[in-house]
Amino acid sequence: MAPRTSRRGAERGAVRRRRLPMRYLLPSLILVALMAMLMLRGFVHSEILADHRVQSPAASDQVPKEILDGGPVIDTRNGREDSVHIPDHKLVLTFDDGPDPEWTPKVLDVLKRHDAHAVFFITGTMASRYPDLVQRMVDEGHEIGLHTFNHPDLSLQSKSRVDWELSQNQLALAGAAGIRTSLFRPPYSSFAGEMDNKSWPVTEYIGSRGYITIVNNTDSEDWRRPGVEKIISNATPKGGKGAIVLMHDSGGDRSQTVAALDRFVSGLQDDGYRFDTLTAALKVPSAHTPVAGLDLWKGRAWVVAVQASENTTSVLVVGLAIIGALVLARFGLMLLLSVLHARKVRRRGFSWGRPITEPVSVLVPAYNEAKCIEQTVHSLVASDHPIEVIVIDDGSSDGTARIVENLRLPNVRVVRQLNAGKPAALNRGVANARYDLIVMMDGDTVFEPATVRELVQPFGDPSVGAVAGNAKVGNRDSLIGAWQHIEYVMGFNLDRRMYDMLNCMPTIPGAVGAFRRSALKRVGGMSDDTLAEDTDITIAMHRDGWRVVYAENARAWTEAPESVQQLWSQRYRWSYGTMQAIWKHRRAIIERGPSGRFGRVGMPLVSLFMILAPLLAPLIDVFLLYGLVFGPTEQTILAWFGVLAVQAICAAYAFRLDKERMTHLLSLPLQQILYRQLMYVVLLQSWITALTGGRLRWQKLRRTGAVGLPGAAGPGGGAAQQPEMDRRPVG
CATH class of the missing domain: 3.20.20.370 (Glycoside hydrolase/deacetylase)
Structure with a gap:
């Protein structure tokens, strides 16, 4: 018979497993409370249970x-x-x-x-x-x-x-x-x-x-x-x-x-x-x-509940109007500035300055990426720009470093370290780099031959301290992959064109970015203060007075998460890390001079459109559901399709700029109904974690190794993407 203590431990473990985590419970309670308030509002506004029929006159022979x-x-x-x-x-x-x-x-x-x-x-x-x-x-x-x-x-x-x-x-x-x-x-x-x-x-x-x-x-x-x-x-x-x-x-x-x-x-x-x-x-x-007594208190409780519902829904309606106006304004601004950006960088004779031909150091931080590191390195060796490749093995236990060493490729080195996280690995790579221009990428990403060359050309302008590349989803044939493909092309790259024109780029993607060594040194290198070291270093560059620009032709292919759980883990980390970075650099808002432009323009835009507005954006869907059930149904449907049409126009233009096939946009309506809701809940969970002082651990994302360069041969069609760097909790 099992020891009593073991049974008790098992029972306690079962209780812990059955307990609903706060990150799920609180969003659920908020959603239920919001729906209850809307139902109460519909009830007291005669939209629910109302009966507007009127009886036709009848005989009166039974009336005294x-x-x-x-x-x-x-x-x-x-x-x-x-x-x-x-x-x-x-x-x-x-x-x-x-x-x-x-x-x-x-x-x-x-x-x-x-x-x-x-x-x-x-x-x-x-x-x-x-x-x-x-x-x-x-x-x-x-x-x-x-x-x-x-x-x-x-x-x-x-x-x-x-x-x-x-x-x-x-x-x-x-x-x-x-x-x-x-x-x-x-x-x-x-x-x-x-x-x-x-x-x-x-x-x-x-x-x-x-x-x-x-x-x-x-x-x-x-x-x-x-x-x-x-x-x-x-x-x-x-x-x-x-x-x-x-x-x-x-x-x-x-x-x-x-x-x-x-x-x-x-x-x-x-x-x-x-x-x-x-x-x-x-x-x-x-x-x-x-x-008096219970009847009086019941009446007062009823009136208080109705007043709370009225006030809350009134605020929500105002919030919906504000969010709707902001979303439409943002779409308009994105379209306008994206057109101007495309005209600027594509006009004949455009140049960032002198052509950049000197060699570049490419840093590849790697943790347990045996499944894809070989093809990742091969894609770099095929670069049409002179480079050295430094693979920083961050304590891998699957032989990642040995695989790279056995390739015996020219200009490819391996630097080993005990597991310390991605920022430490990148800093170690910078310390071992020979050249002044440094490209950083994820160990599960595949570069095109022209990616490095396109990525470093903006350094012809001496005011440019960092460059963001064009990260693209390779596994877009699945439904979740197609949704992320739309998000990357429209939500990320169209945004980057807008932020480039405003000179307030918020993030250099970890999958494809480039830096001046001198700029990195001045801001103290990569920091592990946040879970979004890419956003952290980008804001630090702005505050130090450097320009951060976007190179649309510097394409890198990555494998997006293929399950809801993996997607949740990735976006949860991104959202929480962005909040940490914004909070860390909050003093940028009061800084003056050229270095304060990000604080005056970028910080408000990022805070509004990446943190605050998405948190309130579910109101659009809540009121859509309310309008469909309780009316006015036709106006509600027209309004929703109007917003969808604006999004479709922006998405189609973004796809045209990136020379992508429009067929993937067929899933856009379904993305708005399902995928967007998941992103809302993720952001809400990030807010809860931040407000409650919780700590978020890094989660490894399992990859299938099915993504490579378009048309590339090899297992699974080319290079694969492996788990994110295993990073320790902040603090």
Whole structure:
């Protein structure tokens, strides 16, 4: 039998394995919370569970005659079938569908100015959103009635739906003003004489729930917007009779209602009419009863939740508008500056300066890259520019160094060191390099014969301290590979053209970059302070006053991750490392002079478009999903396809610049739906790691060795790409 301690250890290990990591849990919770807020918003805006059907008129032979011929106050409580008229020279103004943030305050101002009171039949959706207006109504002596939560025609609803509409309406009222009410007005109701066999059973049921139904006997028809004079005429009772007057303080433009109300109240007060609440006019106890205990707290919690949803989604809508504008502006800027860059470097007679013909040192840091190092080195030996190749073996355990040594190729050297990470390996290579121009590449990358020559020509300009090459995805035949191919051509290389024109290149890719030895020495060489040493060294070059440019014809072929897990690991490291580099060089923002250009231009652009904007960009997809489900569906689809069309135009132009086949762009729509979401979550996880002070370890990416130069022969089609350098945690 296994020892007890072993079983306990196994149990603890199982518990640890079952625990959901924070990096997955927190993004999931944020997504669930965001969707919950959107669902709540859709609910209180009558986009979810709303029923806008209206029942056609029916026969009225089942409605008691005393109801059809009676007054507008109908009491069916405890089996009664009573109706009541309003006493002469008393008017009960009623306002439906509110409260509205624009028109209800104006209505209340008019009533207060004339010392008149009214009954407001509120909907739960509006009361939940504007509880302060409900409280003002109560504070100023007005009466509140229910008008359901979502404003459906109750004659088309089940009893359970009727109960739900009433209870939710009361919940909103309790949260807004701490009261309940016994007054109710059905949506789409009219005069008592218009009651029919469909609406009467609902009225009876409403009474059985303890409510008095209030219809009207004077309709201002303000919802038609017939003009101020017509509204006053419609609302004025004949021969001094009392009446319940129907008006609206929400549901559209109520400017005519407000203007008519002022003259109507003033004029009829002069004629001896009194404007009061319903219970005051009938001299019966108030319809309001205070709410306390659990019901009160439930109402308040509901209102707080709605307010949080309203405020959050309002901020998100603003954020969506800002992000949309920024994304479109960025696309426009990329296109414009890419055109200018292409014209500049491709015009006849363009030159960086004197031709660079002197030999170059090529550094190849290698860690356990036995599968691909041979073809990588062979691609360098085939270079049409004089070079020396230095392979820095960073403590490999798979014979990487021995493979290179056994090749016995001219101008190829191996430098061995204990495993210390890629920055240390590159610094070791610089120390052993013979020449002043130094090319750095990954040990799993393949160069074309012209790559080194094209990469070093910008050094003809003495102000250039570093050059970024054109990294390309070789394994683009798989779906994930095709998506990364689009990203490299459009998202990386089109960006580099833009940043080149702005003189604020943020990153020299580790797969293909070149440096002046003197520039490297001045900035202290490669640093292991961050997990993005390529971005770190690039920003350091800018801050030291060097230009960093892009050489589009210096192509290097690399194998992109072929599984979601490997892709996640790579992009997680990139995102987190970029954040570290931005934070490390944050003082660049306040630096002045030519060396401060990156801080003034590049740092804000990189922070905005590589860190902040992508974090908010999922709003586009969240609102797309929301619009597809709850509407407006057609406008939502058109907007999404509009954004996709802009992206497709940029991608097509980028592919044209790089002379790539357009067929891969067929997967662009699917990339926007699936691939982009993965990148969002990766960035969010990077933010969480940064904010929580977590440490990120380097992950080795397993390669298949299937990428080589186009048309190259050999196993798997050419040189392969192996795992990234095994680097230790920062700190």
